Amino acid sequence: MLFVSGTKQLRERMVQVVTIQHDYQIRADNQNLMRFVRDLTAALSARGVLNLVVGFTALSAASKTGVPRDQVESLADHLAAAHQSQPHQAMREISFMELLTVAPELSAYLSNVVLCC
Numbered sequence: 001m002l003f004v005s006g007t008k009q010l011r012e013r014m015v016q017v018v019t020i021q022h023d024y025q026i027r028a029d030n031q032n033l034m035r036f037v038r039d040l041t042a043a044l045s046a047r048g049v050l051n052l053v054v055g056f057t058a059l060s061a062a063s064k065t066g067v068p069r070d071q072v073e074s075l076a077d078h079l080a081a082a083h084q085s086q087p088h089q090a091m092r093e094i095s096f097m098e099l100l101t102v103a104p105e106l107s108a109y110l111s112n113v114v115l116c117c
Helices: 032-046 060-065 069-085 096-102 104-108
Strands: 016-021 053-058 091-094 110-116
Touching (some): 032 053, 032 060, 032 069, 069 091, 069 096, 069 110, 091 096, 096 110, 104 110
Antiparallel strands (some): 053 110
C-alpha cells in the first residue's frame, strides 16, 4: 500500500502487511484476515511506521471471527515501539510468548509476528 502525504511535505512510503494462514481448512474469502491487514496497516501508518513488512501466522479465531480492533491497536503499539527502538534490524520475530506479554488476548488470534525492514 502506498501512503502519500496530503500536504506533499513527506515523501511517499510503502507499507506491506503479509499473511500466512495457520489453519488451511478455514476459508480465506471471509474477509476477516483482509480486514486485519487493512486495520494493522492503517494503525502502523498512523504511528508513523512506514516501509515495514509484517508477516504473521494467524490462528483459526482470526479467520473465523476476525481480530478485535483493540487487539489490533495493542499490536500496532508494540510493533511501532519495536521498530522504532531497532529501526535498522533486518528482521525481528515476535514470538507467541512475547505476544502474551503484549496483550494476552492476542494469543487467541496470532502465534507469531515477523518484522522485516
